[in-house]
Amino acid sequence: MRVHGEVSDDEAAAAAAGEPVPLSPPPAPAGQQRLVVGYALTKKKVKSFLQPKLLALARKKGIHFVSIDETRPLSEQGPFDIILHKLTSKEWEQVLEDYREEHPEVTVLDPPNAIQHLHNRQSMLQEVADLNLSNGYGEVCTPRQLVIMKDPSSIPDAVAKAGLTLPLVAKPLVVDGTSKSHELSLAYVEASLPSLDPPLVLQEFVNHGGILFKVYIVGETIRVVRRFSLPDVNTYDLGNNDGIFRFPRVSCATNNAEDADVDPCIAELPPTPLLEKLGKELRRRLGLRLFNIDMIREHGRKDRYYVIDINYFPGYGKMPGYEHIFTDFLLSLVQSKYKRLLSGS
Structure with a gap:
């Protein structure tokens, strides 16, 4: 009191x-x-x-x-x-x-034990991968990924053994609410891999036109906003010396792409029936009611989407209404x- x-x-x-x-x-x-x-x-x-x-x-x-x-x-x-x-x-x-x-x-x-599932990027996307969602409105996938716990010198061999294709997005393994847990690196040269800092998750980069969709879930309500994301890899200066680009958090509200002049094929929001199905299934599987999904559309594939992150109790203050x-x-x-x-x- x-x-x-x-x-x-x-x-x-x-x-x-x-x-x-x-x-x-x-x-x-x-x-x-x-x-x-x-x-x-x-x-x-x-x-x-x-x-x-x-x-x-x-x-x-x-x-x-x-x-x-x-x-x-x-x-x-x-x-x-x-x-x-x-x-x-x-x-x-x-x-x-x-x-x-x-x-x-x-x-x-939500229940703390359910939230724990989203604190680790190794387990975070497993429910999406197991879901194998595909219907007449599109297909929802997860990028192929690899977890590296320690010894950065072993990363090139681990990547080769897993059959992952460069470039790779490197993300901290643990999501603890700090800005550091949302910092990304893009590694596109094999020789640069040992300079990464485990524990981390390596995800195959998927060209997506530089647009990310933030899908906010509040109970059964779904809202989607566009954010600028990492540009397609062919727009980078591949002459960079160390082969790694480091980024702060890329999908924050300052990267709002709602009113930007973007190719309609890239900017078009994912179909509502697909999002409703995805949201319903993840609410049930995760046991959560407050989260958001970071989703991209593969460039050149109108109906193939990738979930690349799930966040608990996201920045709802950035969601209109x-x-x-x-x-x-x-x-x-x-x-x-x-x-x-x-x-x-």
């Missing part, structure tokens, strides 16, 4: 936006039940996700966001209807798992829970 007069993160955001700052949870609008959402997020995620436009709409809908104090027992806080979280420490994951067992009435988004989508999703969770209680299931 909060000390009277203490200002929470959402109240601070409201103050920054010039809005009134309540010192206690606001009453729900007439005819609505108040929904309390506890959140355990990094400061960076709080700033990008709990934007004033989300908080203002949430208050109108009777949704109140409350910051969880990690230094105090979770059982002493709340009560919560829903818990949102994106912290990666083992201690926090255990706290949350214990809380889920003690409070099955609280919806935790996210405040409406997310608040509706939170309300739907509670409505579904009450329907189950009323039906006795």
Whole structure:
């Protein structure tokens, strides 16, 4: 429970936006039940996700966001209807798992053990590969890849043995929420491979016209935005001395390609029925409701797509209309829970 007069993160955001700052949870609008959402997020995620436009709409809908104090027992806080979280420490994951067992009435988004699947790029794409999704709207694949745990000098032999074809995209094996975990390298000369830094994943590079599709999943809702990505390899200066190009995060919002002058064949969004099928299957297989899929279309192949990354609780603040989508999703969770209680299931 909060000390009277203490200002929470959402109240601070409201103050920054010039809005009134309540010192206690606001009453729900007439005819609505108040929904309390506890959140355990990094400061960076709080700033990008709990934007004033989300908080203002949430208050109108009777949704109140409350910051969880990690230094105090979770059982002493709340009560919560829903818990949102994106912290990666083992201690926090255990706290949350214990809380889920003690409070099955609280919806935790999402189970820590399910999220773990996306913290490792070796396991991340396995569900997509096993899915083998192909229908009349297209085919969804994963790039061939290889995991290198240590000894960079062994990489050329390992690549040859696996039959991978250069160029290769090198990505850190572990996804821990830091900017470093999203840094990429493109290796296109065999002699450059020993200069890479394990543990990492090597993926065969697929030419895709320099456009990436970020497919946001919020429960059953799907939204897609275009981002600029790595350009096709034939546009690089292959005279580079060390044979490796290093990139910061390439698909961030600053690389927005929504209104760019791009060849329509490259810019065309993946078919909605294909995305709905993919989203439904991955929700079921991963056991997650908040994630995004990074997808590319093979250049020259209108109907072949590759999933190259999956991220948990991505930057929803960059998704157009996210405040409406997310608040509706939170309300739907509670409505579904009450329907189950009323039906006795």
